[in-house]
Amino acid sequence: MHTMWKGSIRFGLVNIPIKLHTATEDKGIHFRTLHKKCHTPISYQKFCSTCEEVVGNEDIEKGFETENGEFITVEESERKEIEQQFDASGVDILDFVKLDEIDPLYFKKSYYISPQxxxxxxxxxxxxxxxxxxxxxxxxxVLRAKQQLAALRIVDQCLVVETMHFYDEVRDVKDVPNVPERIDWSKKELSTALLLIDQLTKPFDPTAYKDEYREAMLKQISSKTTTKAKKKEPKKRATTSTDLLEALQASIDRTKPKEQKKAPARTRKKKESSS
Structure with missing residues (x-):
């Protein structure tokens, strides 16, 4: 598992050298923006609308926009000077609390912790x-030049650090529009709703839930890739497409029920016997 951060957990006078590993991965389907005419990926240029010219990286600086629309520039050296005021080598435990006291709204991203x-x-x-x-x-x-608030807990004997939102990053629920305060309902309506919840209540099993949209999209991409390969001879760079097809097909086959996987074999036998 890839190590994405090294440091230590500081817990009183105890110092534990550790490594952080990303606990989750994004498996969403990401599309590139292509030129419709030739299917070349589109590149974007940094353009100044005032000077009406393309701007190179050497002519770019960072600026903070104020409420009246003005920009206050902050030099790279100034940002680094502030960053150096914070120790980026350790996870400092400040307090201990009960997990059920924290609303899940505060949690952001999970990292596994291993000891060095x-x-x-x-x-x-x-x-x-x-x-x-x-x-x-x-x-x-400190992670990625930003101070992180985090919760340190255990998952299956492995320590995990969960980055959290700071209090002022969570919007006030009172600002949500059109939330009803109180609506009258009959006892029968409530009992029916409770009965439905009771019938659908079971232990949480994360393997029971799949990204059906992703699977359907992969199947569609796979069918298009197969059709495209039949229409013309692959070019020199087609190795990547072939590898992609195999990966896509393997992903689809793994999600099919066993009966469906065996069906093509029975079909071939019938054709052989008829011939």
């Missing part, structure tokens, strides 16, 4: 302490 060489014992000690106390740690650390 020599940190195994301290890692296991912190894990046991969290298990016994039934608490999670609230910590801060």
């Amino acid at each position: 060489d020599g940190g195994e014992k301290a890692y296991a000690l912190l894990r046991s302490a969290l298990e016994e106390s039934k608490c999670i740690g609230i910590a801060t650390f």
Whole structure:
């Protein structure tokens, strides 16, 4: 598993050298923007509407827009000077709280934590302490030039850090329009709703839910790739398309029921016997 950050967990006087690994991955289907005429990927240029010219990277600087539309520039050296005021090498545990006290609205992204060489014992000690106390740690650390608020907890004997939104990043629910305060309903309506919930209630199984949209889109892409390959001879760069087709087809085959996978074999046997 790829290591995307190295540092340490600081817990009182205990220092645990650790590595962070991304716990989730984006499997969404991403499309490139192409020129309709020749299917070449479109590239975008940085253009200044005032000077009416394309701007190179060497002529670009960062600026903060104020409420009245003015821009205050901040030099790279100024940003780095501020970044150096924060220790980017550690996850500092500030407090311990109960997990059910935190609304899931605050959670952002999950990272698995593994100990570096020599940190195994301290890692296991912190894990046991969290298990016994039934608490999670609230910590801060710097990741990708941004200070992160985080929750430190356990998932299947592995420590996990969950980045969180700061309080002022969560919008006030009172600002949501048209939320009804109170509507009268009959006891029968409520009991019927509760009965429906009861019938649909079962233990959570993450494997029971699949991205059906993604599977349908992969199937559509696979069919188009197969059709395109039949129409013309592959070019030198077609190796990538072939690899993609195999990966797409394998993804589709893996999701089919066993009966459907075996059907083509029976069909071939019937054709052979008839011939």
